[in-house]
Amino acid sequence: MDFLVVGPGAMGCLFAARLKKAGHEVNLLDYRQERADLINRQGIHVEGVSGDYQVKVPASVERVEGEPEVVLICVKANQTASTAELLKSWITPHATILTLQNGLGNLETLQSIFGSERVLGGITAEGATLLGPGHIRHAGQGDTVIGPRGSAESPASRIVKAFNQAGFKAKAVPNAEDLIWGKLVINVGINALTAIVRLRNGLLPELEGTRAVMEEAVREAVAVASAKGVDLPYPDPLGRVIEVCRATSSNMASMLQDVLHQRATEVPFINGAIVEQGRTLGIDTPVNYTLTCLVQAIEKTYDQRVG
Secondary structure, three states: EEEEEOOOHHHHHHHHHHHHOOOOOOOOOOOHHHHHHHHHHOOEEEEOOOOOOOEOOOOOOOOOOOOOEEEEEOHHHHHHHHHHHHHHHOOOOOEEEEOOOOOHHHHHHHHHHHHHEEEEEEEOOEEEEEOOEEEEEEEEEEEEEEOOOOOOOOOOHHHHHHHHHOOEEEEEOOOHHHHHHHHHHHHHHHHHHHHOOOOHHHHHOOOOHHHHHHHHHHHHHHHHHHOOOOOOOOOOOHHHHHHHHHHHHOOOHHHHHHHOOOOOOOOOOOOOHHHHHHHHHHOOOOHHHHHHHHHHHHHHHHHHHHO
């Protein structure tokens, strides 16, 4: 298949490198010329649980030549709308758009711009850390699930086949929205906590303080999901969060990576989304509100940190 991966962050580089290594056509889209030039010179370097290898993946800025069959969106949630509008100006109308992003709202934004029939949603439990431009550590492996599934020859089925060829554990399911909520609950329990306490995933359930905050944040998210009629894709939400923490124990969550690099985080689309949904439904979410406020306070004071 012919893939366009949008966003050269940790997850974008991981999927681009492994799909290319498996023999698929892959292009990478960036918004920074100097980074695209560096990736074109050096390729993408992956180290970690899937081995140590370097893959040449063409990188471009603003647009690429050709007509990709699949556009894989790997930008931050706060960049989804602007990125989609840019893509819409030149991408072929036959391309399938797939989001594996964190947080709520990405699927709906993409559907509003490209049309619901062209957009697939999904999640991935792969863990990756960006070490530098085009250089990542593959810190943990997990399932990648997309939907809606469609027929055996549908875009979703063909993408799953390509992902499995690239060494991912992928499958398609009928309903993408429940998947996205399932990933959201996991991120609610992990990401903001790591950004605040600056610990890798594996320590969160092992420390009394972080475990207690995690439990309450997840409980609030589950209450909101239940009130919305969401069917979470696992029976024990807290158990699933802890399982993911341990499976990606050496990984630095994306929000922690953002804080360490003094970038904007996705907290409004994760813990903040639970707060907003809770207000609409009349459900109190004090722990998620507190986590959101603290991460946003960190963001606003990057240039005033002590130590």
